[in-house]
Amino acid sequence: MRSKVIIFLSIVFYSLSLKASDTIIYEGKEYMIGTYMTIFEDTNSSYQPEDFLTEKFFVNVEGKVPNLRVSNSTFWLKFSIKNLSDKSTLLIKIASPNIDKLKLYEAINDTAVNLLADLGEYKPFSERFYNYPDYLIKLKIPIEEEKTFLLSVSSNEEILLPISIGDEILIIDKENYKDQLISFYIGIMAALFLYNIAIYILVRSKVYIYYSIYIISVLLAQLALLGYAFELIWPNSMWMADRGLLLTSVFVGVMALIFAKKFLQVSNHKKLDIGIIALIVLYAIYTLIILIDPSKFNYTLIQITALLVSFYLLYVSLYIYYIAGNKEAVFFLIAWTIFLIGVFIYALKDLGILPYNNFTVYTMPVGSAIEGILLSLALANRINVLQKEKEIAQQEQIETIQNQADVLELMVTERTSELTKSNEELSITLKNLKEAQTQLVGAEKMASLGQLTAGVAHEINNPINFVTSNVNPLRRDIEDLQLVLNKYESIQPDDELKSKLEEIEKIKKEIDIDYVREEINILLNGIQDGADRTAAIVKGLRNFSRMDEDILKKTNIIEGIESTLTLLNSSIKNNIIVEKQYDEVVEIECYPGKLNQLFMNVLNNAIHAIDDMGYKNKEGKILIKVSVENGNVIISIKDNGGGIPENIKQKIFDPFFTTKPVGKGTGLGLSIVYSIVKEHNGKVKIDSEIGKGTEFIFTFPVGK
Amino acid sequence: MNKEEYPGTEPFDDTQSLAEDAPMPMGKLRVLYLDDEVNNLQAFKAAFRRDFEVFIAENAKEASKILEDNIETVSMYDVEFTRTSIHVIVADQRMPDTTGVEFFESILEKYAEPMRVLITGYSDLEAVIEAINRGRIFHYIAKPWVEKDLRHIIESAYNIYSLRESTNATVRKHRKMFKLYKEE
Numbered sequence: 001m002r003s004k005v006i007i008f009l010s011i012v013f014y015s016l017s018l019k020a021s022d023t024i025i026y027e028g029k030e031y032m033i034g035t036y037m038t039i040f041e042d043t044n045s046s047y048q049p050e051d052f053l054t055e056k057f058f059v060n061v062e063g064k065v066p067n068l069r070v071s072n073s074t075f076w077l078k079f080s081i082k083n084l085s086d087k088s089t090l091l092i093k094i095a096s097p098n099i100d101k102l103k104l105y106e107a108i109n110d111t112a113v114n115l116l117a118d119l120g121e122y123k124p125f126s127e128r129f130y131n132y133p134d135y136l137i138k139l140k141i142p143i144e145e146e147k148t149f150l151l152s153v154s155s156n157e158e159i160l161l162p163i164s165i166g167d168e169i170l171i172i173d174k175e176n177y178k179d180q181l182i183s184f185y186i187g188i189m190a191a192l193f194l195y196n197i198a199i200y201i202l203v204r205s206k207v208y209i210y211y212s213i214y215i216i217s218v219l220l221a222q223l224a225l226l227g228y229a230f231e232l233i234w235p236n237s238m239w240m241a242d243r244g245l246l247l248t249s250v251f252v253g254v255m256a257l258i259f260a261k262k263f264l265q266v267s268n269h270k271k272l273d274i275g276i277i278a279l280i281v282l283y284a285i286y287t288l289i290i291l292i293d294p295s296k297f298n299y300t301l302i303q304i305t306a307l308l309v310s311f312y313l314l315y316v317s318l319y320i321y322y323i324a325g326n327k328e329a330v331f332f333l334i335a336w337t338i339f340l341i342g343v344f345i346y347a348l349k350d351l352g353i354l355p356y357n358n359f360t361v362y363t364m365p366v367g368s369a370i371e372g373i374l375l376s377l378a379l380a381n382r383i384n385v386l387q388k389e390k391e392i393a394q395q396e397q398i399e400t401i402q403n404q405a406d407v408l409e410l411m412v413t414e415r416t417s418e419l420t421k422s423n424e425e426l427s428i429t430l431k432n433l434k435e436a437q438t439q440l441v442g443a444e445k446m447a448s449l450g451q452l453t454a455g456v457a458h459e460i461n462n463p464i465n466f467v468t469s470n471v472n473p474l475r476r477d478i479e480d481l482q483l484v485l486n487k488y489e490s491i492q493p494d495d496e497l498k499s500k501l502e503e504i505e506k507i508k509k510e511i512d513i514d515y516v517r518e519e520i521n522i523l524l525n526g527i528q529d530g531a532d533r534t535a536a537i538v539k540g541l542r543n544f545s546r547m548d549e550d551i552l553k554k555t556n557i558i559e560g561i562e563s564t565l566t567l568l569n570s571s572i573k574n575n576i577i578v579e580k581q582y583d584e585v586v587e588i589e590c591y592p593g594k595l596n597q598l599f600m601n602v603l604n605n606a607i608h609a610i611d612d613m614g615y616k617n618k619e620g621k622i623l624i625k626v627s628v629e630n631g632n633v634i635i636s637i638k639d640n641g642g643g644i645p646e647n648i649k650q651k652i653f654d655p656f657f658t659t660k661p662v663g664k665g666t667g668l669g670l671s672i673v674y675s676i677v678k679e680h681n682g683k684v685k686i687d688s689e690i691g692k693g694t695e696f697i698f699t700f701p702v703g704k
Numbered sequence: 705m706n707k708e709e710y711p712g713t714e715p716f717d718d719t720q721s722l723a724e725d726a727p728m729p730m731g732k733l734r735v736l737y738l739d740d741e742v743n744n745l746q747a748f749k750a751a752f753r754r755d756f757e758v759f760i761a762e763n764a765k766e767a768s769k770i771l772e773d774n775i776e777t778v779s780m781y782d783v784e785f786t787r788t789s790i791h792v793i794v795a796d797q798r799m800p801d802t803t804g805v806e807f808f809e810s811i812l813e814k815y816a817e818p819m820r821v822l823i824t825g826y827s828d829l830e831a832v833i834e835a836i837n838r839g840r841i842f843h844y845i846a847k848p849w850v851e852k853d854l855r856h857i858i859e860s861a862y863n864i865y866s867l868r869e870s871t872n873a874t875v876r877k878h879r880k881m882f883k884l885y886k887e888e
Contacts, residue, residue, distance in 0.1 A: 458825060461825055462743070466743040466747040469751055469849065470743075472851050522750070526746050
């Protein structure tokens with residue numbers, strides 16, 4: 001029972017659909033004639049128009065705009081027009097620029113047709129009657145008469161057939177208006193393109209280039225869709241005509257992916273990035289196929305892939321905005337959403353859900369233009385963002401540098417105070433050392449002075465001894481002489497001379513007058529000698545004690561050497577012969593006390609060196625040479641002591657260096673000598689040979 | 705108590721034989737002065753020549769020669785010996801070849817009799833104290849000397865010399881007497 005109902009209903013529906021097409025009453029107004037057409041799908045493209053003069057195969061078209069989807073079939077549409085206008089020509093407009101093959105026939109009678117137009121993308125653009133992307137064909141229908149037409153279309157892309165008829169002039173006006181709108185659109189896109197190229201040149205950020213190319217790809221895709229690409233860019237290229245829509249679709253898809261990848265920095269999210277790269281690869285494969293044989297390529301694939309890309313990019317941008325928190329992605333999100341809305345609307349129109357009108361037809365260009373502008377704004381904003389980031393980074397840098405500078409300053413202050421402190425400590429240490437040096441030098445002076453006074457005391461001892469001890473004997477001798485003198489004085493004039501003289505002779509013999517005379521001489525000589533020596537010692541001491549005279553003075557250095565020798569006499573006279581070779585009396589500008597100390601120290605060392613050799617019989621020799629050469633005085637003090645070994649030669653001027661046993665000698669003697677030489681801008685050289693002796697050679701400038 | 709009252713003894717007349725053997729009376733004081741400073745030697749000689757017989761030497765060698773040149777033979781009752789006739793030797797400590805103490809040490813064996821006086825500066829004192837024992841020095845005096853003090857010391861030395869001499873003589877005499885007595 002149920003199956004019968006179904007069969008009945010289906011027959012009813014079928015018969016309902018199998019109705020003859022209505023005739024279109026044309027009264028001069030333009031209108032869509034979709035509903036008045038009947039359609040037949042010629043799956044093998046095997047029919048001839050004559051076959052369709054009878055109506056049996058046709059079904060009614062649903063909707064004002066037949067949507068034939070993507071198909072390999074040829075579609076035949078049949079319609080009749082009764083011309084009730086006041087003109088015998090009218091235009092039919094098939095607003096599907098991408099139809100590959102389009103043929104319009106008019107039925108002459110039941111068996112014959114007349115080919116009115118053979119158009120399509122497979123023919124060069126120049127063969128069109130009118131230079132518009134839409135197909136415009138003139139129909140000649142005499143007034144009050146009716147004609148039947150057959151339209152065959154085939155395309156490898158989606159076939160949408162918004163067909164309308166109308167007055168030629170009115171339709172052409174509309175087409176012109178459409179041209180203007182499209183020019184406007186091209187203008188906007190071109191402007192966006194140039195603008196972003198300019199920014200790229202300025203900013204050198206690759207994302208702008210990609211965007212510019214994306215804009216171009218969008219423009220191309222839209223133009224291809226709208227048929228302007230065929231008209232304006234490749235009107236004569238059949239090769240491009242076959243592939244144009246496909247390639248531009250692929251191109252825009254790829255560019256969308258590339259740009260989104262760059263703009264959203266998808267490479268930071270590996271998983272999303274892989275998706276994008278996969279899609280790009282897919283498009284690459286499509287490209288290959290399209291280039292080789294576009295007829296093999298199913299346009300639906302493009303549509304599906306485009307859908308996939310759209311939603312994937314939407315997902316990516318959502319992810320990056322919400323989950324990754326990239327605030328910039330909002331621009332892309334909004335722009336892309338707007339574009340997708342445009343696409344959505346367009347799709348709905350294609351599906352027939354939304355009516356075919358100016359709004360739905362142009363949502364794509366409009367949407368893409370808005371998207372382009374928004375993304376441009378986003379990119380421009382990026383400069384701002386980058387600027388801000390730069391500022392922040394700079395600020396941070398400045399802060400860091402400031403911090404570092406502060407830290408550095410702190411460190412510098414620390415170091416400076418440390419340095420100042422250690423400087424102070426060093427100054428104090430230096431002062432202490434200088435004091436110690438002075439003390440030591442003073443001690444050495446005292447020590448040598450002690451040595452000196454011991455020597456001096458001894459030196460003076462002897463002369464004082466025999467000066468004093470000579471006096472009494474001298475007095476007695478003079479008393480003896482006095483006796484004789486008295487005797488002579490006591491002679492009275494009337495005394496007997498002979499006996500008196502005999503008496504005197506007796507006394508003379510008694511006292512041994514010759515001896516007495518001799519002794520008087522000897523004793524006086526002794527006193528003289530003693531006095532002289534004492535005077536010399538005192539003078540020498542005075543000379544030597546000029547030690548503390550720190551005044552530069554022109555001094556006879558030979559005097560200095562001599563007085564020093566005097567003071568050392570007791571040590572010298574026993575074993576040592578002092579030979580002197582003074583070239584001339586030499587006066588040099590010096591500190592006389594210090595030079596005397598120098599001589600004292602050097603001579604002392606020489607004496608000790610000789611004593612250590614154990615010479616007897618005056619084998620010890622000291623040779624003192626003074627000469628003048630080139631404004632310099634050269635003083636040489638040479639001894640035949642034990643000599644100085646080579647390894648010690650370096651050290652002998654070192655303070656506290658001594659080869660003497662502990663307790664004998666301070667070790668400062670020669671270091672003081674060295675400092676005195678330096679004070680006088682002089683030089684000292686030592687020649688020494690073990691077993692032979694040592695020579696000290698001093699060179700002093702005559703004038704300081 | 706006279707001799708006769710002494711039991712077992714007979715009167716003994718030794719005067720003749722003893723007298724022969726009596727030593728010569730000590731003559732004038734003979735003093736040797738050793739100093740390297742000639743002026744000192746002259747001063748010494750001039751000061752003491754009136755009172756003593758003064759010999760002067762500039763160095764140890766000369767001094768030894770003088771001691772050698774003045775050897776005398778002395779017979780003293782039962783002995784006869786030679787010795788230097790110098791009674792007192794005064795020597796300066798500070799000399800180049802030999803110090804005073806070294807000199808005295810050197811002559812100690814050969815010329816043991818003369819009295820020894822050392823002249824020394826104060827600074828030498830430490831070095832000399834020990835040496836004084838070794839050199840058997842009778843006295844020391846500091847330089848510069850005071851003539852009166854030096855004279856006094858030399859005379860004291862001579863007194864001790866003569867005291868020793870007479871003691872020796874007495875001992876010898878009694879020995880001789882004993883010998884003579886034994887021979888009788």
